[in-house]
Amino acid sequence: MRVLVAEDEPSHRYLIQRYLERLGIEPDLVETGPEALKRIESTDYDVVLLDVGLPGMTGVEVTEQVRSRPRSCQPRIVAATAQAIEGDRERFLDAGMDGYLPKPFNLSDLVGALRSAMRR
Secondary structure, three states: OOEEEEOOOHHHHHHHHHHHHHOOOOOEEEOOHHHHHHHHHHOOOOEEEEEOOOOOOOHHHHHHHHHHOOOOOOOEEEEEEOOOOOOHHHHHHHOOOOEEEEOOOOHHHHHHHHHHHHHO
16 A cells, blocks of 8 residues: 655654554655645555645645546545544545544554545
8 A cells, every 4th residue: 555644743744654664554754735745646645644734735735736636546635633623524525535534543543544535
C-alpha cells in the first residue's frame, strides 16, 4: 500500500510514521499543503493521511484540487485532524475526503480509518 502522510507537526508525523511501519507500510512524508499536492500529482498513492490545518494550503483545499483534476487513479484521502467538533466529519466528507481520523488517535483507530477509507 502506498501512503502519503501530510502532517506539519513533527511529533504527529513521527507517530503516524511509526504506526504505519508497524503495519508494514513505509509512508512518504510531507509538511505542507503544496508539497502534498505536488506528491499526489506525481505518485499514485492508495491513501493520503491529510492534516486539515497544513501550512500553505489546507487539507480541504488540497482535496478540492485533487478531486477537480481528472486522473485515472484517485487516492483515498483521510482527514487527520485535531478539529473534532460536531459536523466536522460531514464537512470533510462533503469536501471529497474518504475518511475522518480525529487526533489524538492510536494504532487501532488508524487501522479502522484506513479500512473504512478503502471501502468507500
